[in-house]
Amino acid sequence: MLGADQQLVSRLYGVYRSLTYRSIQLLPLEQKFYEDVGYQALTIALRATQKKKIYNIAGYFVGVFEELCKQKLFEFFQEHEE
Secondary structure (H helix, E strand, O other): OOOHHHHHHHHOOOOOOHHHHHHHHHHHHHHHHHHHHHHHHEEEEEHHHHOOOOOOOOHHHHHHHHHHHHHHHHHHHHHOOH
């Protein structure tokens, strides 16, 4: 689906890098966490474009990425609280 639109791929990757650059620089061991969340957010955003009209895919990706990070961190703290 993304192979034909290299500009969109580059734009989404740039958004991902801007969201994760500082965190990965400070916590390099968390790179796998951000890669997993980024992949899930991309998958969700692309599926959503098939179901409804999304005018700003990068903005939608950012929203999904942030919500997934919040959810994963909440789950992490819930597990370690007990």
